[in-house]
Amino acid sequence: MGTPAPAELISPRSPRVAAARRLARRNFRTKERRFLAEGPQAVREAVEHRGATGPTLIELFATVEAAERYGEIVAAARAAGVRVHHASDEVLAEVSQTVTPQGLVGVCHFLDSPFEEILAARPRLVAVLAHVRDPGNAGTVLRCADAAGADAVVLTDASVDLYNPKSVRASVGSLFHLPVAVGVPVERAVEGLRSAGVRILAADGAGEDDLDAELDAGTMGGPTAWVFGNEAWGLPEETRALADAVVRVPIHGKAESLNLATAAAVCLYASARAQRAPGGCRSVTPS
Secondary structure (H helix, E strand, O other), rough: OOOOOOOOOOOOHHHHHHHHOOOOOOHHHHHHOEEEEEEEEHHHHHHHHEOOEOEEEEEEEEEHHHHHHHHHHHHHHHHHOOOEEEEEEHHHHHHOOOOOOOOEEEEOOOOOHHHHHHOOOOEEEEEEEEEOOHHHHHHHHHHHHHOOOOOEEEEEEOOOOOOHHHHHHHHHHHOOOEEEEEEEOHHHHHHHHHHHHOOOEEEEOOEEEEHHHHHHHHHOOOOEEEEEOOOEOOOOOHOOOOOOEEEEOOOOOOOOOOOOHHHHHHHHHHHHHHOOOOOOOOOOOOO
């Protein structure tokens, strides 16, 4: 594949700049099935990621300073056949969604996976984001799931857009690391995962079961999906009723509660440890 020549973009009114800027809006992202990845970490991951139809990164905007500082990223993008645009600071300010742009913004293809493919892979640890509305929280939970070694993340149809720029930034590149399904009704998510042999645990501060007690009882070593709810009001009763158990993270000190991302990290790591202990589903080599 030939290496495209970089193009100097002088005017913020360039059609390519305008097309990238439109991706800040959800309706354009959905229509074009493209989103923005901003900053060196996200762009580095985008360069390395390939979807079913080819490379995920489509084009890259880089200031001269950023192209020098992150030369290996820009070189890898060019080597992959990505069109690299040398952009002025003014152009980056138009495309960027941050107050202090880091000089690199990539345009990427959507990369979510069909829910059926996730089920077919027989996942052992899954995070289900039901009614999560804050994009920063969604991206942070995705990052926690990646760090805990989860096999997939599912965003229900009541949750925030995966490709919201704040979600993408908060994932710090984890968006490119594990399968993510979007727009799945919570009932379908629970039914499909349960049919795949996955136990469904709803995380809720008012849960009847205690996370420590679950660990002590040795019930968390099998395939598990954690369902996380809204930042302000948790999970509605109808969603709690779908779970095999509703589990609370114990508060041993005087804190009133944990925020969503912190609670998700505790729950996912508890499952990861239990699954890797003797007898856990990850301590046995799959046949």
